[in-house]
Amino acid sequence: MNTPTDGPIAELLSIGSELLVGETVDTNAAYLGAALSRLGIPLRGTRHLPDDTGVIAAAFVEARGRSDLVVATGGLGPTHDDVTRDGLAAALGEELRPDAALEAQLRSRFAAYGKMPTSNLRQAMLIPSAEPLPNPLGSAPGWWVDRDGSVTVLLPGVPSEMRAMWTDAAAPRLPARFALRPVHTRTVKTFGIGESAISDLVDDLLTAPGEGVEAGIYARDDGVHLRFSTRGDPAVLDAPVARALALLGDHVYGTDDDDLASLALAALGRAGATAVATLESGTQGMLMAILSASQPVQPESGAARFVGGMLDAGGPVATPVADAVIQLSLHSPDAHGRSRVRVSVAGAISLPMVEVRVHGSGQQRLRRTAFAALDQVRRALF
Amino acid sequence: MNTPTDGPIAELLSIGSELLVGETVDTNAAYLGAALSRLGIPLRGTRHLPDDTGVIAAAFVEARGRSDLVVATGGLGPTHDDVTRDGLAAALGEELRPDAALEAQLRSRFAAYGKMPTSNLRQAMLIPSAEPLPNPLGSAPGWWVDRDGSVTVLLPGVPSEMRAMWTDAAAPRLPARFALRPVHTRTVKTFGIGESAISDLVDDLLTAPGEGVEAGIYARDDGVHLRFSTRGDPAVLDAPVARALALLGDHVYGTDDDDLASLALAALGRAGATAVATLESGTQGMLMAILSASQPVQPESGAARFVGGMLDAGGPVATPVADAVIQLSLHSPDAHGRSRVRVSVAGAISLPMVEVRVHGSGQQRLRRTAFAALDQVRRALF
Numbered sequence: 001m002n003t004p005t006d007g008p009i010a011e012l013l014s015i016g017s018e019l020l021v022g023e024t025v026d027t028n029a030a031y032l033g034a035a036l037s038r039l040g041i042p043l044r045g046t047r048h049l050p051d052d053t054g055v056i057a058a059a060f061v062e063a064r065g066r067s068d069l070v071v072a073t074g075g076l077g078p079t080h081d082d083v084t085r086d087g088l089a090a091a092l093g094e095e096l097r098p099d100a101a102l103e104a105q106l107r108s109r110f111a112a113y114g115k116m117p118t119s120n121l122r123q124a125m126l127i128p129s130a131e132p133l134p135n136p137l138g139s140a141p142g143w144w145v146d147r148d149g150s151v152t153v154l155l156p157g158v159p160s161e162m163r164a165m166w167t168d169a170a171a172p173r174l175p176a177r178f179a180l181r182p183v184h185t186r187t188v189k190t191f192g193i194g195e196s197a198i199s200d201l202v203d204d205l206l207t208a209p210g211e212g213v214e215a216g217i218y219a220r221d222d223g224v225h226l227r228f229s230t231r232g233d234p235a236v237l238d239a240p241v242a243r244a245l246a247l248l249g250d251h252v253y254g255t256d257d258d259d260l261a262s263l264a265l266a267a268l269g270r271a272g273a274t275a276v277a278t279l280e281s282g283t284q285g286m287l288m289a290i291l292s293a294s295q296p297v298q299p300e301s302g303a304a305r306f307v308g309g310m311l312d313a314g315g316p317v318a319t320p321v322a323d324a325v326i327q328l329s330l331h332s333p334d335a336h337g338r339s340r341v342r343v344s345v346a347g348a349i350s351l352p353m354v355e356v357r358v359h360g361s362g363q364q365r366l367r368r369t370a371f372a373a374l375d376q377v378r379r380a381l382f
Numbered sequence: 383m384n385t386p387t388d389g390p391i392a393e394l395l396s397i398g399s400e401l402l403v404g405e406t407v408d409t410n411a412a413y414l415g416a417a418l419s420r421l422g423i424p425l426r427g428t429r430h431l432p433d434d435t436g437v438i439a440a441a442f443v444e445a446r447g448r449s450d451l452v453v454a455t456g457g458l459g460p461t462h463d464d465v466t467r468d469g470l471a472a473a474l475g476e477e478l479r480p481d482a483a484l485e486a487q488l489r490s491r492f493a494a495y496g497k498m499p500t501s502n503l504r505q506a507m508l509i510p511s512a513e514p515l516p517n518p519l520g521s522a523p524g525w526w527v528d529r530d531g532s533v534t535v536l537l538p539g540v541p542s543e544m545r546a547m548w549t550d551a552a553a554p555r556l557p558a559r560f561a562l563r564p565v566h567t568r569t570v571k572t573f574g575i576g577e578s579a580i581s582d583l584v585d586d587l588l589t590a591p592g593e594g595v596e597a598g599i600y601a602r603d604d605g606v607h608l609r610f611s612t613r614g615d616p617a618v619l620d621a622p623v624a625r626a627l628a629l630l631g632d633h634v635y636g637t638d639d640d641d642l643a644s645l646a647l648a649a650l651g652r653a654g655a656t657a658v659a660t661l662e663s664g665t666q667g668m669l670m671a672i673l674s675a676s677q678p679v680q681p682e683s684g685a686a687r688f689v690g691g692m693l694d695a696g697g698p699v700a701t702p703v704a705d706a707v708i709q710l711s712l713h714s715p716d717a718h719g720r721s722r723v724r725v726s727v728a729g730a731i732s733l734p735m736v737e738v739r740v741h742g743s744g745q746q747r748l749r750r751t752a753f754a755a756l757d758q759v760r761r762a763l764f
Binding site for chain 2 (some may be wrong): 030197289
């Protein structure tokens with residue numbers, strides 16, 4: 001995928017030594033990458049940096065010199081190694097000073113809990129060119145700095161705080177500051193076919209998806225996804241999506257926001273089930289985890305409702321009240337790293353056992369197994 | 383945390399436009415950061431790069447110029463936008479050529495599935511200074527390149543393939559190539575106390591944890607963790623760990639590999655329970671997801687076994703056969719973003735209802751709620 005070079009370009013700095021020693025997975029980068037992409041501000045790149053004022057300052061100088069927008073997450077906490085504020089102040093040659101209004105806000109926030117720890121005073125520091133961004137969920141205010149033609153936004157590293165501040169305080173300022181051309185995206189989702197095979201089947205769609213359209217292919221645990229995007233009229237995406245659907249046939253299970261859990265529950269509902277349970281072996285409860293995390297079913301949709309799941313690792317247990325119980329077992333991998341998966345449905349709604357294979361290891365193997373089960377249920381009841 | 387500067391330094395390049403548009407969360411960076419940290423090769427930084435040969439080549443030149451080890455993940459697939467091989471070849475001024483042995487291996491791999499897609503031939507290309515690393519789980523071989531005093535390792539982006547190749551083929555080569563001083567780490571884990579409050583309580587332990595010891599503090603969904611590490615004699619960690627335990631008292635639930643799910647199941651087992659189930663409301667099954675993903679209980683340990691969970695979102699359902707049912711409900715957040723959580727245990731083993739509060743939003747709020755429930759069970763039965 002080529003990055004369009006008209007319009008603003010952003011880059012991301014994820015700050016925290018915990019990222020570099022693998023204590024923390026950087027989910028913020030993916031969240032902000034997706035959000036900026038939708039706004040039409042592509043990311044040039046992302047960097048993970050240690051809690052080192054000099055390294056952070058140098059990264060801000062470099063990023064601000066080439067990018068219109070620099071978003072940094074993390075390092076706004078109260079402890080001695082939270083030095084993002086210090087790094088940006090050094091990069092801009094400005095001095096950190098206590099801000100009376102921020103200090104008052106912090107003290108009032110802590111009044112509900114007791115005395116404010118003195119270390120939190122670090123969070124009331126500001127530089128002259130920074131405007132604070134409110135943090136309704138935590139003690140760390142963000143910063144918005146618009147200087148020398150480049151905007152820098154500092155956000156907390158805690159994902160819930162970062163997302164709330166981005167959505168409520170940072171993102172709403174961008175359309176007034178930059179000329180944005182939002183990106184429109186369509187996704188075609190497949191299961192049971194590999195990335196290479198899809199690439200061969202739809203090759204010209206990937207290399208030449210149409211004027212003003214970009215294409216990408218992504219192998220994920222819930223199958224291989226084709227993604228088409230444009231910064232122009234979203235109608236130009238209709239043709240490549242229709243072509244992909246025609247070329248890929250019944251490998252396709254859905255588009256855009258469709259997901260296998262909802263599709264399987266909808267298929268079971270159409271077949272007459274109202275309450276679905278699971279009984280799984282070898283999967284550490286991954287199927288029930290995915291079904292219970294899927295969006296709550298609207299009663300009027302006719303989809304079946306997931307009511308609970310049992311593990312039979314320790315021997316047979318009573319299955320709960322349900323008119324369809326998805327039974328799933330995952331067996332040991334063979335020499336090629338592929339594992340046998342057996343799926344069936346028992347109860348008022350029943351489906352005979354089918355066997356499929358998944359590859360991979362660890363959590364990914366478990367997730368692929370759960371999605372393979374949902375795909376089999378969906379296919380059998382289509 | 384300061385990065386020790388003796389010994390080799392590494393950096394990481396995570397390659398793939400899907401990372402920059404937020405299609406994929408980069409879990410590989412955390413895995414490799416932790417693995418390298420344990421080996422005593424600290425990461426200078428991590429970068430996410432788009433699928434652009436020129437950008438990738440420039441990043442390899444820069445990283446190889448300053449770091450002893452450069453590990454790149456992603457971009458080894460068969461499709462037109464998998465250009466990591468091309469980027470490294472350009473950075474080194476070497477030419478990509480088809481390798482007969484690799485091609486034969488690839489064809490034999492595909493013989494089990496049918497015809498090899500022609501696009502996979504890209505994966506049999508090599509440069510003169512690269513040695514291939516076998517990929518037992520996928521079609522993309524890795525590369526090991528040792529030239530000009532810097533080692534570059536290319537690994538696939540699919541996490542299961544990356545981890546297997548790292549563990550079996552790449553990591554074992556490092557001790558022979560670099561003088562390594564592995565890092566020893568101890569962790570003290572707390573729940574129910576904030577990062578600021580801990581920082582105030584143990585401040586000198588964070589700023590001066592002892593000669594040759596580094597300290598860090600990490601706020602996670604399962605509580606705030608204090609981490610002490612050394613490249614020297616692991617016995618130097620005993621003193622700061624003991625001091626942290628003394629200062630933090632009953633906020634501490636465990637150390638190192640202890641986790642709240644296992645501790646709660648062990649506490650229920652000590653109280654006489656053998657089979658534990660859950661009944662949850664408002665948490666999208668997060669408690670059962672965490673319990674079922676926890677390590678399988680050894681029968682001889684005396685810990686109770688998790689047998690399954692029910693959701694009561696759609697009304698009361700039968701609870702499964704269990705002598706302890708953890709009942710958990712999460713209520714709407716208040717104006718400060720804090721949500722009431724009610725926890726009790728019913729059955730042969732029972733505990734009265736307690737109410738706690740969690741803050742946060744989204745998945746994090748649900749995870750914190752589930753961990754708060756496990757912490758309450760553990761505390762009540764301590």
